[in-house]
Amino acid sequence: MNYASYIALIPLLPLVGFVLLGLFGRKYLKHSSGIIGTGLLLVSTVLSLYTAYNYFFVDGKVEDSYQTITAVKFTWLSFSENVSIDMGIILDPISVMMLVVVTFVSLMVHIFSLGYMKGEERFATYYAFLGLFTFSMLGLVVSSNLFQIYMFWELVGVSSYLLIGYYYDKPSAVAASKKAFVVTRFADLGFLVGILILAFYGGTLDFNTLIERLTSQQSSQFLAITTASFVGVSALTWGLTLIFIGGAGKSAMFPLHIWLPDAMEGPTPVSALIHAATMVVAGVYLVARLFPLFTLTPVSLSIVTVVGIVSAFLAAIIACTQTDIKRVLAYSTMSQIGYMMFALGVSGYGGENGLGYTASMFHLFTHAFFKSLLFLGAGVVIHFIHSNEMKDMGGLRKYLPITNFSFLVACLAIAGIPPLAGFFSKEEILLATYNSNKIVYGVALFTSGLTAFYMFRLYFSIFWNKQTEVHNHHGEGPFSMKFPLMILAFCSIFAGLIPFGEYVSSDKTMLKSHFDPMFSIAPVAFGVIGILLAMWMYKKESTKAEKISQSLGGLYRAAYKKFYIDEIYLFITKKIIFNLIGRPAAWIDRNIVDGLMNGIANTTASVSGFIKGIQSGKVQSYAIYFFGGIVALAIVFLYLWK
């Protein structure tokens, strides 16, 4: 069947929304902009669900393995016969899965924002930016080559920047958007260099061709990229590691995670969409996209593993100490993405070895639902209480029954309690880790206990604990805010039951679902212990938490201060880079570059001042010049011209 006819519409419809609302939104479509944006995205969502149905159940599968289908392909920039940059859409299990996730979560966020952002001055602009983001993210997931993915990668960065800085009159939001942009840009430098290395040795930007060439051991490209080396490390490892740096920046992996907690300055639905479900998993998606290449170099894969597990563990500890509910969720996101990363890192290629790959993608899939649900729930709470701080909340279960229920579902899901979605995906990750690396498994297991603890610390602090006085009576907000919560809660409960391995696996063949009740005892036990601990500390108003945090002393303070990573960055940039590089550069700029320019300008000005003095406006001096000229000519022609 011909996919091209409608699949291009999936990313293009949000783009249409962006252009329409961006150009005319503020003047003409002020009140209908939300409906327009949501309507266009609804069509996209339906189309992508239809695509997924077609791909997975009708004609994607040939002889028990899913084919990579190039739905659209055209040359965008043609430099010479061999060098051109293409644009295209490829369909394979992960891109189809991402299409569904992105459009679906984006649709939920669009609907939620109808209520949440109502009455905002720049309502239309908000929907225009959401449209831009959705377009770029969809373009990213269906990219057929490295350059296209890089372009859309930057586009999602831009739209993330715009949306974090949406409240541009708030200095903290402006600073956060700048920070997010600079940190991810910095990481993208690595990505770009990695792309150039792979493209140089592989001779192509196209994913399929590149993977095909580099994975066959006899190909000239494979020999070239493995024999070429820099500082004793092969070019392949360099390229992939640099690409992973780009992915780590986007996915907020340690030590490039510092922008994510600050990015919570944006509107809460935006955090749900960009900083929980879609954009931040782009790094995971990128590694998954190039996974056949990553399996060629154990070094790159172990970097992925180490970065993933360190991020997962650190973020979980920090999340236990934060008091801003959105920051807790941000660190939780970072921790869960860490899970996805190290699941990829411990995975092998093909068959049973590829379990980690499947598990990672599965976790990405389920995480999108429950994390966006958590953020939207937090949005309802913030909408209701007008504060982000936990200390202003408590006992809200009576006022916000639906939010209470859906938040609980999401917390249980992320804590890995059966039979909710998070249980199955986390289970597979832990199983894959157990099979390949026991140390990572131990840390991951402990982290899953921490996850349960901090999520339920959040839950109990918001919905139980002390009773807060509530002065407003607008309740949970309009139906448009409750509806996405219910839908996402439904998904968080049942998404885990999908036999994911049958659809997504490293070599695109079927992988049986792994479910071993004996193995699940340990993770579930850790989760339950975490929940009970949180319940004991936070269900009733008490001083237990404070006492414990005091007894931990320095460790607690370090975690509360996010292990001083921001301070280290500030020290390196302000003290070292600014003093050693910034100041000399500024001096050269001010004195030498500017001096040169000013010198030229001053010379020109003084010369012109002299010349314009000739035009004095005195007719008689003109007459003298004229006469002098005639005399001079006469002398020349009479005496000098021989």
Added chain:
Amino acid sequence: MTDIPVSHILFVSTALFFIGMYGLFTRRNMITMLMSIELILNSVNINFVVFNKYLYPDKLNGIFFTIFIITIAAAEAAVAIAIIINLYRSHKSIDVETAEEMKY
């Protein structure tokens, strides 16, 4: 009449030319400047006539030029006086130094 040497006449014309030049450069009154220009033109006329007379006595080319110059000088005087009148109307003065708005 015929024994006036050509150098005498050329001397007169040169003197006339430089008197005109001097007046043109030093006087600020535009009428006087116009008169100086007339002196210069007349010195040229004298030159034309003299050279015509002494070099090509049987031709009239120099004379023609002189008549042309007299005609043009008349037209030039008309235009110049019109300019001077307009200048006087706008500046209440015919001092050439007052008309310097267009400098630089």
